[in-house]
Amino acid sequence: xxxxxxxxxxxxxxxxxxxxxxxxxxxxxxxxxxxxxxxxxxxxxxxxxxxxxxxxxxxxxxxxxxxxxxxxxxxxxxxxxxxxxxxxxxxxxxxxxxxxxxxxxxxxxxxxxxxxxxxxxxxxxxxxxxxxxxxxxxxxxxxxxxxxxxxxxxxxxxxxxxxxxxxxxxxxxxxxxxxxxxxxxxxxxxxxxxxxxxxxxxxxxxxxxxxxxxxxxxxxxxxxxxxxxxxxxxxxxxxxxxxxxxxxxxxxxxxxxxxxxxxxxxxxxxxxxxxxxxxxxxxxxxxxxxxxxxxxxxxxxxxxxxxxxxxxx
Numbered sequence: 001x002x003x004x005x006x007x008x009x010x011x012x013x014x015x016x017x018x019x020x021x022x023x024x025x026x027x028x029x030x031x032x033x034x035x036x037x038x039x040x041x042x043x044x045x046x047x048x049x050x051x052x053x054x055x056x057x058x059x060x061x062x063x064x065x066x067x068x069x070x071x072x073x074x075x076x077x078x079x080x081x082x083x084x085x086x087x088x089x090x091x092x093x094x095x096x097x098x099x100x101x102x103x104x105x106x107x108x109x110x111x112x113x114x115x116x117x118x119x120x121x122x123x124x125x126x127x128x129x130x131x132x133x134x135x136x137x138x139x140x141x142x143x144x145x146x147x148x149x150x151x152x153x154x155x156x157x158x159x160x161x162x163x164x165x166x167x168x169x170x171x172x173x174x175x176x177x178x179x180x181x182x183x184x185x186x187x188x189x190x191x192x193x194x195x196x197x198x199x200x201x202x203x204x205x206x207x208x209x210x211x212x213x214x215x216x217x218x219x220x221x222x223x224x225x226x227x228x229x230x231x232x233x234x235x236x237x238x239x240x241x242x243x244x245x246x247x248x249x250x251x252x253x254x255x256x257x258x259x260x261x262x263x264x265x266x267x268x269x270x271x272x273x274x275x276x277x278x279x280x281x282x283x284x285x286x287x288x289x290x291x292x293x294x295x296x297x298x299x300x301x302x303x304x305x306x307x308x309x310x311x312x313x
Contacts, residue, residue: 033124033192033216036117037141039066044073044109045143045154054080057088057110068114075145078102091140092168097161103144106157111139111216121216127198128220134187135174135219140167142214158213165210169217172207185221192216 030036044060052058052075060071072089078099085095089110099106113120118137122128142157161167169189189209191199200220204210209217 031120031123033120034194036120037111037139040069040071040109040111041141041143041154041156044071044107048073048107048145054105055086060109066117068116070112070114071109073107073109075105075107077105081106088140090138090170090173092170093159094161094163094166094168096163097159097166099142100158100160101144102157105145107143107145108159109139109141109143111137111141113137113139118218121192121218125192125196125198128190130223131188131190131200131220132223133190133218134221135171137192137216137218138169138171139216140169140214160213162212164212165204167211167213168204169209169211170207171209171219174219185224187219187221190218190220192218 030039040060040062043062043066047058047060052073054075054077057072057074060073062069062071074086074088076086081093082096082098085097086093086108088108090112091110114136118133121137122133140159142159144155144157159167187203187207188200189203191201191209191211192215193199194215201209207219209219211217
């Protein structure tokens with residue numbers, strides 16, 4: 001029974017990893033945030049060695065077409081991570097952080113997308129319209145760490161904390177990113193979900209954001225152009241709707257007039273036909289007891305001889 005359960009578990013984990021299989025792709029063609037994560041994952045495992053020390057961050061070398069992205073990875077035991085927490089670059093994982101599913105060890109991967117690659121999140125998340133990134137996007141992901149290089153064992157695992165701010169992201173070293181246009185506006189923490197949605201929350205401390213799970217995070221401020229854009233858009237929509245409604249009413253009016261004229265003309269023709277039929281209707285006379293014969297009314301002028309003249313005697 002134990003071996004059967006273990007086999008089922010491995011089959012389940014293999015199925016989880018199938019959607020994330022990826023052949024390394026050139027950075028210039030990457031437009032998807034998910035694809036970027038998978039490319040970084042593949043380079044991370046390509047550089048990974050089972051001799052990595054537990055809890056020690058290692059820099060991952062990326063190709064030149066991914067210049068500007070900084071990636072670090074650390075290996076942890078699931079139980080130790082939950083009991084002691086961890087500090088990995090800009091991320092602080094408090095005690096109690098849980099990893100699921102986890103067989104024995106995991107690789108935690110941190111990403112700093114820098115100034116250029118952070119724009120891929122701005123382009124892929126429509127909810128950021130009207131907001132401005134004032135920090136690079138930082139990512140925290142975790143993968144199962146097996147002793148072999150089989151892609152089936154390199155599936156993504158979930159980091160979760162029961163505490164609302166059990167995972168903290170420190171942006172202190174990056175607050176100068178785009179700060180020249182802040183103008184005293186309040187910074188918000190943006191959490192980029194895998195479902196394409198963005199969650200905005202207040203900072204738990206100056207330049208520090210809190211989270212309950214892994215993902216990608218950034219600091220944003222509301223764009224000063226947002227109210228103007230909204231007013232212009234509403235005015236444009238209202239004007240367009242008014243013009244469209246007026247044209248529609250005009251066309252419907254023309255259609256109703258045409259239908260009314262057509263019905264009136266048809267009724268007039270029917271009335272004329274009815275009158276003509278009544279005026280020219282034939283009279284019916286009986287021939288014998290059975291046959292009815294249509295006869296026309298007399299229209300001939302009676303001969304004069306029948307009225308005034310008499311035959312000679």
